Amino acid sequence: MVGREKKKAFNRIKDQISKKIAGWKGKLLSNAGREVLIKAVAQATPTYTMNCFKLPDSLCSEINSLVGSFWWGKKEKARKIAWVSWENLCKSKKEGGMGFRDLKAFNLALLAKQGWRIQQSLGSLLHRVLKAKYFVNSSFLDAQVGKRPSYI
Template sequence: MAEELRIPILQRTGTYLGLPSDWGRSRKEVFSWIIARVNAKLEGWKEQLISKGGKEILIKYVIQAIPQYAMMIFQLPISICSSIEKCIARFWWRTNQNKGGVYWKKWDVLKDQKIQGGMGFRDLLTLNKALLGKRAWRMLTNPDSLWGTLFRGLYFHSSNFLSAVRGNRPSWGWQSILKGKDTILPNLC
């Protein structure tokens, strides 16, 4: 049919809104593009020309913003978040292009707020949970939105969002929203 219509057959369909439009079985493979983008950004900057203050700004406002849209929709695998954090730590401590640098403090300490002796870098796992919790909160407070109506029709048409369950063959998006619901449930009153 493709030959008759003279349409090329594509192996990969590309991206939509910055996310891949074709999904495989492995979530790690699906989200590997995030690590590739982080590495590309970090390798593009010349560390010896950037002060520690400049590195801090670049990490906080450029690198840690790359996975944010994907984190709003999906729960990223722990391995992806830890790989991003390893890349950031390597960039932070490296003094020049050839040397690895000395890691003077653990990454967990650098994630603490500045008042507590850290640098205030974001914990990506906690950020992911917070963004999914925000998505679940929107589902709870605005159930008549377009995507709220879609999910209600697919997964909890005969109940409400708080009593919704995983269901049969749920999408990654629905599973992630349920993780967000689990995040906000203890704090609801």
């Protein structure tokens, strides 16, 4: 039940990206143009939300699929061949990829960064609030997920 509600809460992000991509599909864009739009807009849109919340894996996969379809030039009903897997496109350019972000891994990296900040800034407001609510008698790393936790 919680999984469906969580996905529903974050579905707005996918809808935003989908609308932007739909607007770009009609334009004749070079590979460089598509790359810039993907990196600067489609993959940057969910960054603020991913900094605070763990997005459902299925939502990250759907967004990656939308972006991948746009990259390969898939039109509404016409299917195009994806010559390279999404995992290979997410590799750095030095490694032969395009340097696209894998949203699931990027989401985890942003959350790990927040966890590091919580551990290092013991006097911060965020640390004090989370400690009072979630880990009163333990440390941040030993905190357990309680009943009906928030999405944060």
